[in-house]
Amino acid sequence: MKKNTFYFLLLVLVISLMAACSDNRTNTQVAATADAKSEDQDKGVATEMKLVKDGKLTFAMSGLLKPLNYKENQELVGFDVEIGKEISKRIGLEANPVTNPWETIIQGLRGNKYDAIIGSMTATEERSKQVDFSIPYYVSGATVFISSENKDIKTVEDLKGKTIGVMQASTYVEDAKKYTDKIKEFPSEIYALQDLPPGRLDAVITDRIVGISAMQESGLKIQALGEVIKREEIAVAINKDNEVLLEAINKAIEEMVEDGTYKEISMKWFGKDLLE
Template identity: 35%
Template sequence: MNKPLRALLIAGLLPFAALGTAQAQSELDAIERAGVIKIGTEGTYAPFTYHDGANGLTGFDVEIGRAIAEKLGVKAQFVEGKWDGLIAGLDVKRYDVVINQVGITDARKAKYDFSDPYITSPAALIVRNDNDSIKTFEDLKGRRSANTLTSNFGQLAQRYGAQIVPVQGFNESVDLLLSRRVEATVNDKLSYLDFKKQKPDAPVKAVAYAQGQDLNASGVLMRKNNPELREAINKALAEIRQDGTYKRISEKYFGVDLSAEQ
């Protein structure tokens, strides 16, 4: 290729390269200009995102979201929705990110971007106290398990051969379990421990916890190709670990410093 033609081609491509950079920066720029980061969350998944006695939105994930917003120099605005449509809300730009215990999986990474993990927790296999036939995840084969269909926990139960009875969240899963409409639920260990703390006499027990590759690492979910936003959120997460904010939030909800385990 002769030099003049090559120079013309390069010159012609420069505006497109500049456009790509502008697009990559636009989401963070828009958040900063608006002074608000919109965060998708359920509001029904204690202790991560739920309503307290005064009907105020609270929880571990909610406080992490507010801490991230503070580090970004903006306010957090939460937009609530049911789990099964929560991630899809990113596609129609209902919000900028989702902070709702969204497990980091290869399937999701193919369509969305994640921050660095901000919490890791194993799945718990939960049954009624009088159930002695389910002791391991392998025992789920052919059994009815209450789970949200698109969650990591639901997919884990399916992988072990469970028949999934669809629900909207943890509380509904436990209700079905207690009423004997299902035999088990696979759910987050921390949610289970919080439930038992609130209702120690509830006749349910955790008989097994996932290990290895089945550990559930969650991150802040965002639309693809926004490296500036992802970098800013990762920086915010690192800062709240370093300044003790993460420790304070995790001890408030779980009684332990989870930052030491991440």
């Protein structure tokens, strides 16, 4: 009787162990299947993105806009670059930042030289005729800068007839036309700002962040003339036939803001949240 009881209990134990192993295998298989399905979905989305290079998000900038995007030891760095790298990571792609002259940067995008422009481009109605824009990844404003020694220009009304410097093919060209027809265009705002102290320019219209950073980083003896003259939303530009990529980038930006990653990057470069 005792022997039969022993064999019965042993049989129950064996069956229980077999059931547990089966459950573990089932759970492992389910997890593996889910992972594989997720990976396949990611690959499918990446395929639909119409990327210039498989597995990479190639995004362009001028590389001349410190601290937003510039070269340090032959490597592209800056706020725009970090934002681009974070977006790339979140949509499962390798970041591939590149440079292109600003005056032809939209043509380069439309010619499929790169997938996106993440280079502090203002989203405007005119540009929207050629490309699509993501939700803003920072908000700034056009600002007038003058030499610290300039005593003649006290308000924007004093800009009438003055020589104003702007970056080529920027929205600031139209802003400058409101005050003067003496406009000098430069490949970079930094070059224009450097012409203020020696008096080669009377004023420069550029992004407020760029001007203030130039004052801090380069020690340029310049000053902002009052508050911003125009609020600007800066966004990622994408070709119009790439809706899947646009949706992925928008989602990535939203997630960055929600989980605090965006604020960390912004605080690192500017000491403030550029979306607030």
